[in-house]
Amino acid sequence: MFTTVLVANRGEVALRIARTCRELGLRTVAVYSTADRDSAVVRFADRAVRIGPPQARGSYLHVPSVIEAAIATGAEAVHPGYGFLSEDPDFAEICEANGLTFIGPPPRVIEQLGDKAMARTLMAGAGLPVLPGSTGALATPGDAKETAQRVGYPVILKAVAGGGGRGMAVVRSEEGLLPAYHSTRAHARAVFGDERVYLERFIEDARHIEVQVVCDRHGAAVHLGERDCSVQRRHQKLIEESPAPNLPQELRERMCQAAVRGALAVGYVGAATFEFVLTPDHRFYLMEVNCRLQVEHPVTEMVTGIDLVREQITVAAGRPLSFRQDEVRPRGVAVECRVNAEDPARGFAPTPGLLTEFVPPGGPFVRVDTHAYPGWLVGPDYDSLLAKTVVWAPDRAQALARMDRALSEFRIDGPAVRTTGAFLREALARPEFRAGTHTTGLVARMTEEPVATGR
Structure with missing residues (x-):
């Protein structure tokens, strides 16, 4: 068992993880942005390290700062909580490369299942039912139109790298498909850094x-x-x-x-x-x-x-x-x-x-x-x-x-x-x-x- 765990998150989930660590007799390291310097987990943890400004990209999503904090405090494992870096396969790999145990699935699994289009294919191969839709990311607007005609409206466009309910658009007719296709790609690019989208049939009143x-x-x-x-x-x-x-x-x-x-x-x-x-x-x-x-x-x-x-x-x-x-x-x-x-x-x-x-x-x-x-x-x-x-x-x-x-x-x-x-x-x-x-x-x-x- 580890002796020290760094919690690479904030808010209620960081405090919740730190509490279980304490029950297990583990030391905890909290990381925080300048906006969170007075947060509850900073007060609760055994150590706390400031890692950047309020903006998440310069703090909670800034991998070098998180890794540096873990190494400097002698942490042996990193718990990512949810959101932020929790489903980032590169972060999981970097943890392992620096001798830190990533408390989560192997990087390969995160990469496979984090790509929602690939996950559909993998799970269908395992015998799980998946909604009718594209077999992978949509390459062109024409692919989107052809797939929507095949599965029938309404359909839902989703970001391949999406999650947390973001990067989705429901389309109820052919007239709205191309505008939604382009806006969803733009949103996915801005939020996830990956503009790929896929399409599924949308189930009403599900x-x-x-x-x-x-x-x-x-x-x-x-x-x-x-x-x-x-x-x-x-x-x-x-x-x-x-x-x-x-x-x-x-x-x-x-x-x-x-x-x-x-x-x-x-x-x-x-x-x-x-x-x-x-x-x-x-x-x-x-x-x-x-x-x-x-x-x-x-x-x-x-x-x-x-x-x-x-x-x-x-x-x-x-x-x-x-x-x-x-x-x-x-x-x-x-x-x-x-x-x-x-x-x-x-x-x-x-x-x-x-x-x-x-x-x-x-x-x-x-x-x-x-x-x-x-x-x-x-x-x-x-x-x-x-x-x-x-x-x-x-x-x-x-x-x-x-x-x-x-x-x-x-x-x-x-x-x-x-x-x-x-x-x-x-x-x-x-x-x-x-x-x-x-x-x-x-x-x-x-x-x-x-x-x-x-x-």
Whole structure:
């Protein structure tokens, strides 16, 4: 086992990783930008190293600074969290070249699955169902037009190097295809440094179901059940829960086994998430594989009692998984709501500013992953996530009641700050959500009406 781990991230996930490291008896090194010098993880970690300016490209994404901090502090391993460098195969290779263990899958696997078009081909070869679409990146506008005619409208264009709900455009008719093709390529080039895009059939009123898988270096691959992530804005998740409601057991087992089969096919190591789209008639198709910890991993931890970060660290150190498939016995229902510094009434626009009040909820079976506190400045340079509120209960009705109570207790204030709290409570109260029949179109339908807003 390592003695020191550098956490190459910020915010709530950096603090969450550092806490598990401490439970394992490991020293932690935090890296931070000048904007994050007063962050919670800087105070919590054993060492903290400033690596650059507020702009991520000069700090959290600046590989030489991160590597230099690891070497200078005697770190033996690097945990990338999610976002930033977590799915960068070059960073994983550079870690290894400098004698650092990258806590994640091998660089080759990240490269294969990070290329969404290549991942489609690999997973189809492993027997996983994929949506009709292009077999690789679209070479020309003509390819886009021909593929869309073949699979039928509506279609969705996606960045090959995309992730996190970015780099996508839904096209409902041939008239909109070429403008969307060019704008998606431009966006992909600006955000990901890779302008390649591919195309798939777009499923209306679908559900977004994902399966958590963990694998070790000894050939074991185990699934930890599924999560429903259908409540989304701009293809980015707001509410997640496990298990997925109204999912037939036979279908659940087929999806979970498909994810395990896909992980084994590429020699995966660590935590992976297989994301599926589920049609109204219960057909499922793979969308993508995320080679990292997910923002919503706490709901899986709450129902299984398994610390996913602990497994990531011990697997990276060469140890086998601490459990077998028949020892995974999910209990109850867990729900997570992302409280973001955003104004739903203005299209979920970010609302940076000083937090004059920040009091999270508590009580039985309530977990709040956050880095915020009174006096913290929510800056414009990073993700708007303030806190992940997670609850557990023996059944879904009790879990939803507990979540509503927890969100009602949150006290967040600041001259300019608005949050998604009231909107989340409204979403939880919608009849289709209460019935577990909601789809990825829920938020769009809600925003056609007067939108809840608040602090």
